[in-house]
Amino acid sequence: MRRVTLIEGDGIGKEICESVIKIFEAAKVPIEWDKKPAGLECYQKHGTPLPEETLNSIKLNKVALKGPTTTPIGTGHKSVNVTIRKSLELFANVRPAKTLPGIETKFGNIDIVVIRENIEDTYGAIEHMETPDVAQTLRIITRQGSFMIHSFAFQYAKTNNRKKLTCVHKANIQKMSDGLFLNTFRELSTQYPDIETEDIIVDNLCMKLVTNPEKFDVLVLPNIFGDIVSDLCAGLVGGLGLAPSANIGKNLAVFEAVHGSAPDIAGKNIANPTAFILSSTMMLKHIGMKDYAERIERALENTLKAGIKTKDLGGNYSTTEFTQAIIKEINKNQTYIELPAKKKENEIKFFDPPAPTPSEDWQIIGIDLFIEWNNIETLPEVPKKVEKLELKMISNRGTKIYPPPVPEILMVNWYRCRYLSNQALSHQDILEFLKKITELQIKWMHIEILRKHNDKELFSKAQGE
Numbered sequence: 269m270r271r272v273t274l275i276e277g278d279g280i281g282k283e284i285c286e287s288v289i290k291i292f293e294a295a296k297v298p299i300e301w302d303k304k305p306a307g308l309e310c311y312q313k314h315g316t317p318l319p320e321e322t323l324n325s326i327k328l329n330k331v332a333l334k335g336p337t338t339t340p341i342g343t344g345h346k347s348v349n350v351t352i353r354k355s356l357e358l359f360a361n362v363r364p365a366k367t368l369p370g371i372e373t374k375f376g377n378i379d380i381v382v383i384r385e386n387i388e389d390t391y392g393a394i395e396h397m398e399t400p401d402v403a404q405t406l407r408i409i410t411r412q413g414s415f416m417i418h419s420f421a422f423q424y425a426k427t428n429n430r431k432k433l434t435c436v437h438k439a440n441i442q443k444m445s446d447g448l449f450l451n452t453f454r455e456l457s458t459q460y461p462d463i464e465t466e467d468i469i470v471d472n473l474c475m476k477l478v479t480n481p482e483k484f485d486v487l488v489l490p491n492i493f494g495d496i497v498s499d500l501c502a503g504l505v506g507g508l509g510l511a512p513s514a515n516i517g518k519n520l521a522v523f524e525a526v527h528g529s530a531p532d533i534a535g536k537n538i539a540n541p542t543a544f545i546l547s548s549t550m551m552l553k554h555i556g557m558k559d560y561a562e563r564i565e566r567a568l569e570n571t572l573k574a575g576i577k578t579k580d581l582g583g584n585y586s587t588t589e590f591t592q593a594i595i596k597e598i599n600k601n602q603t604y605i606e607l608p609a610k611k612k613e614n615e616i617k618f619f620d621p622p623a624p625t626p627s628e629d630w631q632i633i634g635i636d637l638f639i640e641w642n643n644i645e646t647l648p649e650v651p652k653k654v655e656k657l658e659l660k661m662i663s664n665r666g667t668k669i670y671p672p673p674v675p676e677i678l679m680v681n682w683y684r685c686r687y688l689s690n691q692a693l694s695h696q697d698i699l700e701f702l703k704k705i706t707e708l709q710i711k712w713m714h715i716e717i718l719r720k721h722n723d724k725e726l727f728s729k730a731q732g733e
Contacts, residue, residue: 270555271300273332274327277348278307279529280539281335287541287591288333288548291567294595297552297560302329307337307529317348325354332522333551334527335544351392352522353386358515360420361386361494362548363526365501368510368542369583370572378504381486383424384494385417386515391491398713399640402682409445409490412621414452420516421488422460423616432485433457435467436493444728449490456705459551474500478683502526512546514554518618523551537586542568542577545594567597586701627719630726632658634688634718635698640711644679654704656697657687663730675732684730688718 276285287509289420292299304322311317326332337348352358361384367377418435424471425433436452440448452466456467468476470493476483477497481504489497502511508527515522525543533539545568552561576593577583634657641648647670652659662670663686664679687701698717705712719726 269298269300269327269410270557271302272551272555273322273329275306275322275332275334275337276301276303277335278309279336279338279339279534281307281337281529281530283377283534283539283587284525284544285333285335286542287587288544290591291545291564291594291598292548294561294598295560295567297557297564302355306334306352308315308339318351318607323352326352326520326522330520331551331555334524334547336524336525336527338529338531348682349524350391355516356517356520357387357524358517358520358522359385359416360479360513360514360516361498362424362514362550363494363498363501364499365505365548366617367505368572369508369569370462370575370577371510373506374503375481375504378501380481380484380501380504381424382494382498382501383417383421383426383486383488384585385413385489385491387491388413389491392471396713398638399681401680407445407492408441409449411448411452411625414449415456415619416623418453418456418488419619420616421486422456422463423618425463425486426460427616430463430486432464432466434473434487436466436470436473436483436487436489436497437467438470438493440469440685444726446490453488453723458599470497473497477501477504482592488535498526506581506709509543509578510546511543512550513549514547515518517556521551521554523547523554537588538578538579540561541587541591542578542581547599563598564594567594570597604722626723630719630721631700632693632695632717633720633725634686634693635701636716636718636727637685637687638713638715639683639685640681640713641683642681644681648683648685648710650685651704651708654687654701656689656691657701658689659685660688661730663733666731668730668732685729 274285276282289301302325303324305314306318306322308317310319339347343489363382363384365378365380365382388408388410390405390407392406392408396404398404421433435450437446437450439450453467474497477500487497499508502508511526513524513526527543530539545564549561549565552558571593576585576590578585578587578590621700639648639650648660648662661668663684667675667677669675
């Protein structure tokens with residue numbers, strides 16, 4: 269008997285969890301549920317959306333099945349989903365998008381797997397209000413995080429007999445962050461000569477997914493692009509009500525449907541449990557219970573083929589009736605015996621990330637000084653030279669406005685002032701610079717140190733610079 273953490277979550281979570289519990293009972297799956305709370309209702313009751321006991325249960329059981337949770341928009345507690353992924357280092361999000369029998373769509377047979385980096389990118393939620401008019405989010409892409417998700421993606425493709433892996437990026441614009449993500453992919457690709465590889469810009473991918481989706485097999489993407497594209501792929505096969513997912517780490521895994529908690533239909537017995545059922549069968553395969561998973565999937569497919577669907581899929585069956593129809597299929601002409609869990613076939617190998625790269629030979633050659641200047645009709649009054657540093661450029665919203673001419677653009681009260689030196693600088697030089705700037709009562713928010721390596725500048729240019 270395998271013990272699994274079960275998180276019902278919010279809204280329709282309890283109803284779809286009950287569906288899976290009954291289906292597992294009918295299929296005689298040797299699972300013991302360890303129910304734990306999380307989500308908005310948990311927050312209202314316990315003062316935290318994710319109690320330590322819930323995280324500890326996942327750590328102990330190594331695997332969890334999680335219902336949808338509600339995240340307040342623009343205020344309130346952070347996403348439970350993101351917190352679980354980060355707290356447990358579940359760095360890989362796996363989202364299959366596969367056409368199901370009996371589900372009519374505008375597209376043919378789709379069989380795409382989206383593998384999304386699950387920790388970094390803008391999901392670090394490192395944000396600041398720079399001025400009353402300007403918000404800033406830091407987008408973090410690391411060599412180590414890129415290595416982990418790409419090595420997982422290659423291993424996934426290899427062990428699941430997938431022939432092609434596509435790296436999705438925006439390295440034409442975000443040359444350093446997405447460039448690092450793409451270069452790491454290319455470096456690893458040399459170790460997998462049997463897998464066809466390619467890369468594609470994310471906007472081009474989106475266009476091709478809705479015109480020629482059969483071109484793609486497995487996609488690997490940074491976090492924010494993966495979040496968006498995986499929902500797009502769900503739309504190709506009928507919507508989020510059919511979209512399962514897995515969050516995978518080295519030793520732990522959490523499986524969940526990707527749709528929301530749908531509080532507007534909670535308790536009405538009309539929720540579609542399909543995505544959650546498919547997430548549960550992904551979980552069974554992960555823990556070596558593939559035979560049980562296939563039984564359930566076969567019964568689900570036969571139910572859909574028979575035209576038995578919930579309201580969101582164009583049917584008129586309730587959650588309970590849909591569940592009972594699947595159970596009927598499970599029991600039809602089948603004698604079940606207890607099946608032992610097996611070691612996963614072709615189990616994915618996890619590799620350690622590369623060690624940190626030293627930067628002792630990087631030279632400091634300047635700084636970007638970010639300031640608030642409220643008179644947007646004039647250029648900021650900053651000194652042209654301070655100690656060893658000379659003002660070379662000022663930009664507003666990423667576009668160069670100094671040296672002149674000043675382009676006719678909308679400007680806000682947030683400016684980047686680039687100071688460069690013709691000699692190597694020390695951190696003490698930077699501190700002396702900031703001391704002078706502060707004495708001049710210039711309202712600065714933060715700086716970025718500008719460096720070069722082997723005469724290559726390690727920072728981006730402004731538009732027009």
